[in-house]
Amino acid sequence: MRHLGLTVAAAAVAAALCGCGKSSTTSSDQSQASQPSATSASSQPAEPTPEQKKQAVAQLPAPYNTGDLDNGEAKFAVCKSCHTLAPGGPDMTGPNLGGLFGRKVATKAGYAYSDPLKAQSFTWDAAHLDTWLTDPKAMVPNTKMTFPGFKDPKDRIDVIAYLKAETSPHS
Ligand code: HEC
Numbered sequence: 650m651r652h653l654g655l656t657v658a659a660a661a662v663a664a665a666l667c668g669c670g671k672s673s674t675t676s677s678d679q680s681q682a683s684q685p686s687a688t689s690a691s692s693q694p695a696e697p698t699p700e701q702k703k704q705a706v707a708q709l710p711a712p713y714n715t716g717d718l719d720n721g722e723a724k725f726a727v728c729k730s731c732h733t734l735a736p737g738g739p740d741m742t743g744p745n746l747g748g749l750f751g752r753k754v755a756t757k758a759g760y761a762y763s764d765p766l767k768a769q770s771f772t773w774d775a776a777h778l779d780t781w782l783t784d785p786k787a788m789v790p791n792t793k794m795t796f797p798g799f800k801d802p803k804d805r806i807d808v809i810a811y812l813k814a815e816t817s818p819h820s
Pocket residue numbers: 725727728729730731732742743744746749753754755756757761762763764766781782791792793794795796808
């Protein structure tokens with residue numbers, strides 16, 4: 650039954666391509682993600698695999714490398730109305746956060762940052778994100794980001810791990 654074998658193989662390929670599981674967050678934005686030329690190496694901004702996410706999180710210093718991605722995803726719900734995460738994703742009220750780690754603050758091309766944020770010169774890493782997400786206004790007064798901050802340190806750790814998992818470039 651050569652025909653049946655092919656059908657099974659095709660179904661397996663379809664399942665592998667689907668990458669189902671957690672595609673609900675940003676996949677609807679992929680239509681706009683085909684434009685950036687900086688990431689020509691990967692033909693499509695596919696969702697990173699669980700293994701790639703783990704590897705990305707493992708690169709963080711303690712305690713962020715122990716972050717709980719499920720809680721991070723749940724807590725990121727409050728950020729979602731303003732930010733997309735996948736590299737190459739669209740800007741919304743806030744800039745797309747793809748490639749955030751290691752990027753100088755306020756330098757996502759094409760996004761109109763406020764002057765106070767542009768006046769900063771640090772590079773985003775776990776420690777800076779922790780301060781930012783504790784109280785953005787205290788870290789940099791008068792930016793355009795209206796978010797009061799996470800009071801629970803564990804929520805910040807988990808969201809930072811989730812950010813690392815979702816914004817890191819992968820191939
Ligand atoms: C109401 C909309 C809104 C919400 C909610 C929000 N942000 Fe933002 N965010 C912004 C805006 C607007 C900016 C740009 C600020 C500026 O230019 O002054 C920004 C900037 C940032 C930056 C700096 C980006 C860069 O390129 O330097 C990070 C990181 C960030 N937000 C993370 C988060 C996270 C994580 C959350 C959830 C805990 C969150 N934001 C919630 C609107 C929002």
